[in-house]
Amino acid sequence: MRNKLLQLVHIGKTQLGMDDETYRSLLSQQxxxxxxxxxxxxxxxxLVKLLQSKGAKIQLPKSKSTLSPLQRKVWAVWKSTADNPTSQALNAYVARIGVDEPWNxxxxxxxxxxxxxxxKWQERKGN
Structure with a gap:
């Protein structure tokens, strides 16, 4: 899946006509x-979504999940620990502990x- 995303990035770069200097500047800034x-x-x-917003005609692959293995593990532990195992509740928890990104x-x-x-929460809760 990672290799497919890298391919999409380079296809998007080509579609947008970005020279190497502009492309590396984008990577550096973002x-x-x-x-x-x-x-x-x-x-x-x-990055793929950013290139799409700039006009590249590339699509993220349709897969069961675009989550990384660690993100999937976070979701699994959240569902088994939280009283309200929703995505919104996990986002609220993530923000409360100081992470600026949504969980996914x-x-x-x-x-x-x-x-x-x-x-640690799971251990305290006794799950």
């Missing part, structure tokens, strides 16, 4: 990286942090 290979899975999804757009570092807080 993702603090100089290569799409260094961007997280969720970051690649954001977190990078791996943010998802790891949220997962650890959920595990």
């Amino acid at each position: 993702f603090y990286q100089n290569s799409a290979k260094n961007i997280s899975y969720s970051g690649l999804i954001k 757009m977190m990078n791996n570092s943010q998802a790891s942090f949220v997962l650890e807080t959920l595990k």
Whole structure:
């Protein structure tokens, strides 16, 4: 799936007629990286959406989930721990603990942090 996203990024770059300097400047400004290979899975999804908003005619692959493995783990632990296991409630929890992204757009570092807080909560709750 990651390779497919990288392909879409490069197709979008070509469709938009971006030269290498402009493309790398975009990556640097938006993702603090100089290569799409260094961007997280969720970051690649954001990059594809950004290229779409600029006019690229690319589509995210239709799959069961566009969530990273860590995001799926966060969701699974949330559903087994929370009294109100909805996406909105998880977003509220994530914001309350200081993560600025919605749970399904977190990078791996943010998802790891949220997962650890959920595990601690689960231990306190006795699940």
